[in-house]
Amino acid sequence: MLPRHLYVHVPFCARRCAYCDFSIAVRAVVPVADYVAAVKRELQLRFPGSERWELDTLYFGGGTPSRLSGDGVQRLVDVLRERVVLAADAELTLEANPEDVSPATVRAWHTAGVNRISLGAQSFDDRVLAWMHRTHGAAHAANAVSIVREGGIDNVSLDLIFALPSSLDRSWELDLEQALTLGAAHISLYGLTIERGTPLGRWVERGQVDESPEERYEEEFLRAHEAMTTAGFEHYEVSNFARPGRRSRHNWAYWSGAAYAGIGPSAHEFDGDRRRWNVAPYEHWRRRLANGEDPVDDSEELTPENRATETVYLGLRTARGLRLSERELSAVTPWVDAGWASVEDDARLVLRAPGWLRLDALTRSLTASRSL
Numbered sequence: 001m002l003p004r005h006l007y008v009h010v011p012f013c014a015r016r017c018a019y020c021d022f023s024i025a026v027r028a029v030v031p032v033a034d035y036v037a038a039v040k041r042e043l044q045l046r047f048p049g050s051e052r053w054e055l056d057t058l059y060f061g062g063g064t065p066s067r068l069s070g071d072g073v074q075r076l077v078d079v080l081r082e083r084v085v086l087a088a089d090a091e092l093t094l095e096a097n098p099e100d101v102s103p104a105t106v107r108a109w110h111t112a113g114v115n116r117i118s119l120g121a122q123s124f125d126d127r128v129l130a131w132m133h134r135t136h137g138a139a140h141a142a143n144a145v146s147i148v149r150e151g152g153i154d155n156v157s158l159d160l161i162f163a164l165p166s167s168l169d170r171s172w173e174l175d176l177e178q179a180l181t182l183g184a185a186h187i188s189l190y191g192l193t194i195e196r197g198t199p200l201g202r203w204v205e206r207g208q209v210d211e212s213p214e215e216r217y218e219e220e221f222l223r224a225h226e227a228m229t230t231a232g233f234e235h236y237e238v239s240n241f242a243r244p245g246r247r248s249r250h251n252w253a254y255w256s257g258a259a260y261a262g263i264g265p266s267a268h269e270f271d272g273d274r275r276r277w278n279v280a281p282y283e284h285w286r287r288r289l290a291n292g293e294d295p296v297d298d299s300e301e302l303t304p305e306n307r308a309t310e311t312v313y314l315g316l317r318t319a320r321g322l323r324l325s326e327r328e329l330s331a332v333t334p335w336v337d338a339g340w341a342s343v344e345d346d347a348r349l350v351l352r353a354p355g356w357l358r359l360d361a362l363t364r365s366l367t368a369s370r371s372l
């Protein structure tokens with residue numbers, strides 16, 4: 001059975017952000033024709049045949065997919081449509097950086113079928129954006145939201161980063177306020193992590209930047225929960241908030257354990273039993289395909305233990321929660337008493353925001369009790 005969800009990785013970025021350790025390809029000029037031709041080869045090589053392949057969701061992630069510009073996204077969609085059919089109500093998301101958004105590009109994306117834009121805003125403070133080595137300013141992000149909406153795409157998600165070093169003196173409240181004022185349909189939060197080998201990792205090693213204390217992470221996470229749920233958003237996954245009816249259907253498929261296909265450098269795929277992922281460097285991926293080879297890097301079969309952990313983790317990270325046995329229900333009473341979780345009538349345990357701050361520990365605890 002062909003999966004109903006497809007992820008396409010577009011690796012290009014204008015430059016590397018200070019905190020980013022993703023596998024990206026920094027290019028001043030994006031090789032659109034080469035990239036699209038390689039995607040076409042991967043589709044032909046890995047998904048031959050002509051049986052109908054219908055998608056409920058298609059997601060262009062990166063990297064910075066908006067670097068393909070209007071025409072590049074149209075060409076990419078055209079190539080994909082040679083093999084896939086988008087369901088009538090399919091969700092087609094494009095990750096975009098604010099500086100790539102213009103009335104002309106949005107028009108082209110809309111015409112190509114894009115109906116959801118995930119915008120990498122991160123902050124609305126120019127000083128903070130410059131520190132992050134982002135390529136856009138605060139005004140860009142605010143303008144981009146209006147341009148996207150005026151171009152006919154009203155499903156806009158904003159990414160924000162929190163838990164920045166105290167020395168930056170960033171106002172998280174102002175950023176939250178601004179994100180809410182812009183009227184986004186969805187907001188995703190990312191706690192800053194310090195990765196070795198990134199500019200930020202080196203700054204921390206040299207003592208030039210302080211790491212944000214855990215209390216700051218917790219405080220800002222809870223503050224975001226408060227501000228957004230008060231504004232009418234559902235906190236439907238540990239890091240994601242949506243207006244009613246605006247959850248990310250593509251990401252929800254991941255969190256539900258659904259099968260999905262992945263194309264492009266470093267793209268991951270899951271068929272329900274096995275995961276596979278492609279080689280990450282762009283040139284490596286492209287050369288493999290040019291030689292007629294599968295660009296797979298590695299794969300793994302989900303063991304029963306992996307599956308058990310994953311069931312618990314995926315259930316607890318979402319508002320769907322996890323159905324518990326009688327024995328487990330009594331074991332989690334202290335969590336409910338502490339305000340970390342609630343138990344619904346159908347015996348589902350659903351974490352609350354303070355519980356999501358303890359997601360890993362609670363997952364370990366429940367998984368361990370299940371294996372006894």
Ligand code: SF4
Binds near residue numbers: 012015016
């Ligand atoms: S735009 Fe995104 S993928 Fe590209 S360098 Fe910045 S954080 Fe990484």
